[in-house]
Amino acid sequence: MSAVSKMAFDNAYEAITEENDARWAYGTGFTDPLAGVDTTVPAEVDGADLAAYCLMLGDDALILSHRLQQWCTHAPELEDEVALANIGLDLLGQARMLLTRAGKADGSDRTEDSFAFFRAEHEFRNVRLAEAPNGDFAFSMARLLVFATWRLALLQRLTSSIDPVLAAIAAKGVKEVTYHRDYAAQWVVRLGDGTELSHERMQAGLDAVWPLVGELFEPHPVELRLGPAAVDVRELRPEFDEVIAQVLGAATLQVPDAEPLAGVSGKAGRDGVHTEAMGYLLAELQSVARAHPEATW
């Protein structure tokens, strides 16, 4: 016991001079979030398709996590600042595992960093909902409600994927996204059923998000080809509509009636066709890693 508690750094100077500098977030030497997990692709699953699918779900989480991080130092209250950062952190954790899974599934052995920092815009497969700028707090809450409601329904079904790694990542995510959905739903109700001004702004936030909803339920050929390894997003719509109706009913808000945002020649986020906001987001997300490609942290 004494030997162990001694190395737990009673002395701060010892802690920084010792070879173990993990306390300071540099050089832990453990960079693989799936270290030790059996990442063999099941025989009946196509590795390239599985990798593309992991990038879709991973990019959704990575890009929305970045948007949530942008609320840091801008949130209306400290509690919400902490909440938004925690939600962003959960999504970043999901993204790290999914991107790492992609690099194993396609046989390229690319790392999470290689996917996050060194892909071009057209290689990102997130839905456009995730990349939309934060707007005001009402828009951000409307987007989070839509995203978390959809993702929770998706992850819950994904827990029975025939890929055990994807199923395990989904099972962890279900627990986390349950909290994200509740958080967003409570804010939508508070603002919708609040003052005349908050009601108006919350409705405007929902109206602005709605054109991005249609894309969430358009299955991509990769998802359909993967069959029981993936989830057919068309199946999620009834549950999504029911949850949204419950929240908006309590919030005295209207379900918007908006035409889905068109893609380009039928292509959208899942095909790597993004909105103007995506380029600016990636510039911020990737610039440090690209300026110092050999850096480790």
Next chain:
Amino acid sequence: MVTATATTEMSRAYQVAASVTDPELPMLTLADLGVLREVTEEDGVVRVTITPTYSGCPAMDTMRDDLVHALREAGYRDVDVRTVLHPAWSSDWITEEGRRKLAEAGIAPPGPAPRRSGPIPLTLTPPSSRVPCPKCGSPDTVETARFSATACKALRRCRSCDEPFEHVKEI
């Protein structure tokens, strides 16, 4: 066929691994927290299996590093720390000892985690579950925020003694 020695709780390597503390909840050991899943020894290699509490838990890297250092310090040269994702960590895995230590440190331990089947119900109002105040014991406490300084905790306030406190969430 010789298989790995599945280490019982008596083994020395297990004892060393089990006494490493959580970087963010230093009053708890990894065993108290329920993230230490297995310690085996085979051909001089100690293999430690841990599971993350939350997907984004930033403490995982530090835990791995601390485990390697603690075991090396105790004379095990070859240490391999592995992650296991399934089954997903549940707050139910925090031991009785861990719950007692949390409460002593002023952090309310979690109640039973929800067991679900079918679609997950929405919670539009803060849960009415009664979390007693770890400072004065009053059951009259309210949730002030779902999230706190770490992903695994919520913020609450006691209406009897007015003290804010943290509560490990049920997942």
